């Protein structure tokens with residue numbers, strides 16, 4: 001017995017390191033993708049996100065630690081639709097890992113798994129701002145899309161690791177069931193926003209609006225990625241007053257001065273929404289994200 005007590009911790013360590021080795025290494029560009037990969041991958045995967053949910057995912061600086069992660073990855077999950085266009089291509093090049101290059105099984109662009117909104121027709125010019133010709137990439141903010149994304153991740157994991165394909169499928173189905181259970185509650189809590197006009201800071205919430213039935217009628221940014229000017233803010237003031245717009249929603253990482261000014265001038269309520277898993281303490285998975293968004297939107301309404 002005494003000897004067993006000495007051996008047991010060693011055995012446990014060995015087991016942990018063996019399963020650790022077998023785990024598929026998944027690298028994601030955002031924490032939302034990491035949360036979905038963890039939900040369907042469970043103990044068979046090890047997931048790391050290249051960016052934290054506290055930061056604007058349009059921008060990232062390629063650090064050596066990020067290159068190392070991509071170098072070791074078996075599977076790379078990306079938002080796509082040009083979300084990471086400014087920082088991922090050089091990172092992929094530096095990491096020299098053919099498994100995760102576009103077109104290979106270790107590369108999964110989730111934008112191909114959901115209905116993309118806001119696709120532009122006609123020629124795209126930089127004069128329109130930081131626009132994405134491939135459509136709006138903020139699609140993870142519709143919980144229905146979360147199910148599409150999780151299904152695609154589970155299917156790809158099953159291809160890369162056929163031994164556990166049935167487990168991935170089972171975990172996906174459990175995730176989807178939970179999402180379907182929670183969606184009516186979120187909708188009921190946000191019913192007061194139904195058909196209401198709302199202003200967003202950036203064009204990031206069209207999927208959220210689509211999922212919960214409110215309308216985004218204007219943005220604080222005069223063009224995507226372009227900071228507001230005195231002239232654009234004054235035009236916005238007129239719009240808010242004319243249409244009696246009650247709520248402004250924005251991500252935590254944008255400047256607050258413009259929103260404060262609009263609030264002072266019109267009384268518009270400002271809801272700073274966590275836009276990603278990891279954006280705030282306590283948002284550790286995809287369900288937490290929508291719980292938090294619903295809570296913030298309801299508080300904004302009560303003020």
Ligand SMILES: [Zn+2]
Pocket residue numbers: 058137138202203204224
């Ligand atoms: Zn954007």
